[in-house]
Amino acid sequence: MQDTGGPGWRITMDTSGPMLIALYIRDAAGLDGIGHPALCHVAPKIRPSDHAHLIAEVGGSSALRTEWEAWWEQLLKAHPDMSPELGPPGFRAFSNSPALRRVLQAHFGAALSWARERRSEYVALEAQREAGGSVQVLTDMVDDRLLEVGRAANPFDLTIIELPLAEQRAWYLEPDKIFMSRDLLSDQDLFRSYVQPVVDLLA
Numbered sequence: 001m002q003d004t005g006g007p008g009w010r011i012t013m014d015t016s017g018p019m020l021i022a023l024y025i026r027d028a029a030g031l032d033g034i035g036h037p038a039l040c041h042v043a044p045k046i047r048p049s050d051h052a053h054l055i056a057e058v059g060g061s062s063a064l065r066t067e068w069e070a071w072w073e074q075l076l077k078a079h080p081d082m083s084p085e086l087g088p089p090g091f092r093a094f095s096n097s098p099a100l101r102r103v104l105q106a107h108f109g110a111a112l113s114w115a116r117e118r119r120s121e122y123v124a125l126e127a128q129r130e131a132g133g134s135v136q137v138l139t140d141m142v143d144d145r146l147l148e149v150g151r152a153a154n155p156f157d158l159t160i161i162e163l164p165l166a167e168q169r170a171w172y173l174e175p176d177k178i179f180m181s182r183d184l185l186s187d188q189d190l191f192r193s194y195v196q197p198v199v200d201l202l203a
Contacts, residue, residue, distance in 0.1 A: 002126060004138040008155040009203060011138045015122045015162050015182065018075050018082045020115035021108075023163065025100075026068055028107050034065055035072045037171040039179055043164050046114070051103055058098035067097035076173070079161065118164050122182060129185065137188055141196050145203045156202040160195070170194035176202070 001014040023042050026034065030048030055064055071094075074083055084093035088108050094101040104111075129135055146153055158176055165181040168190065172178050178198060184191050 002129070002135050004135060006139065006142060007152060009142060009153045009157070011142075011158045011160065011199075013135065013138075013160040013162060014080065015119060016075070016079060017115055017119060018086070019079075019161065019163060020118050021086065021111045022068070022072055022075055024111040024114050025103060025107055028111070029064060029068070029103050031061075031065055031068055034069055036069075036076075037173055037179060039163070039171060040165050040167040040169075043166040045166065051106075054102050054106060055099040058102065060099070064099040064103060067094075067100035071097065071100060076177070079159070079177075121164070122162065125182060134185055134188070137185075137191065138195075141192065141199045142203055144196075145200050148200075149203075153203045158198065158202060172198050 001012060004011045004013075020042075023039070024046055027041055027046035028048060029051055051064070052060070055061065071084070077083075086104070086108070087093060089105060091101045091104050091108075094104060142153060156176070158178065160170075160178045160180055162180050162182040162184075165179075168181050168183050168187065170178050170180040170184060170191075172194075178195065180194070184194065
């Protein structure tokens with residue numbers, strides 16, 4: 001986790017293990033264009049498989065979509081904590097989501113391994129950024145805004161959740177979260193084009 005701040009403001013950058021697992025499950029089940037915000041596919045790409053037989057008796061793909069979106073909403077509210085608890089093999093916290101529960105049971109081992117690999121890559125990326133000083137851009141953006149408006153910062157907390165997403169971009173979720181491809185910070189001009197307007201709004 002990278003934490004940057006000044007008087008009255010704080011910007012946190014981190015990834016999320018539970019969200020990595022949720023996105024793996026979404027892509028493995030071929031659930032396109034769902035969730036708020038509707039994030040693009042993860043990278044490396046997960047090959048989707050047909051779950052029609054697995055979930056036919058428990059509402060089919062429409063139930064799976066609804067249940068996954070409810071899970072995603074819970075993860076957003078609980079972030080950075082994990083809620084609901086992922087408790088294999090029974091996944092009791094998902095007893096009201098039978099289609100999602102079946103897909104979790106089918107893919108959890110692979111999803112966990114994939115999420116752990118991405119988490120390890122992120123830790124290495126953080127160390128590289130720390131050495132190179134690339135997160136200084138966050139302070140620079142706030143300073144630029146305060147110079148422009150000629151006052152101290154309005155109090156704000158901004159959470160940037162970095163995920164291995166195929167598109168190099170960011171998605172703003174009001175009032176205080178940004179989802180971002182973990183590669184975005186490597187292009188500081190592009191990073192600023194997404195994040196500076198949010199900082200301007202909050203600061």
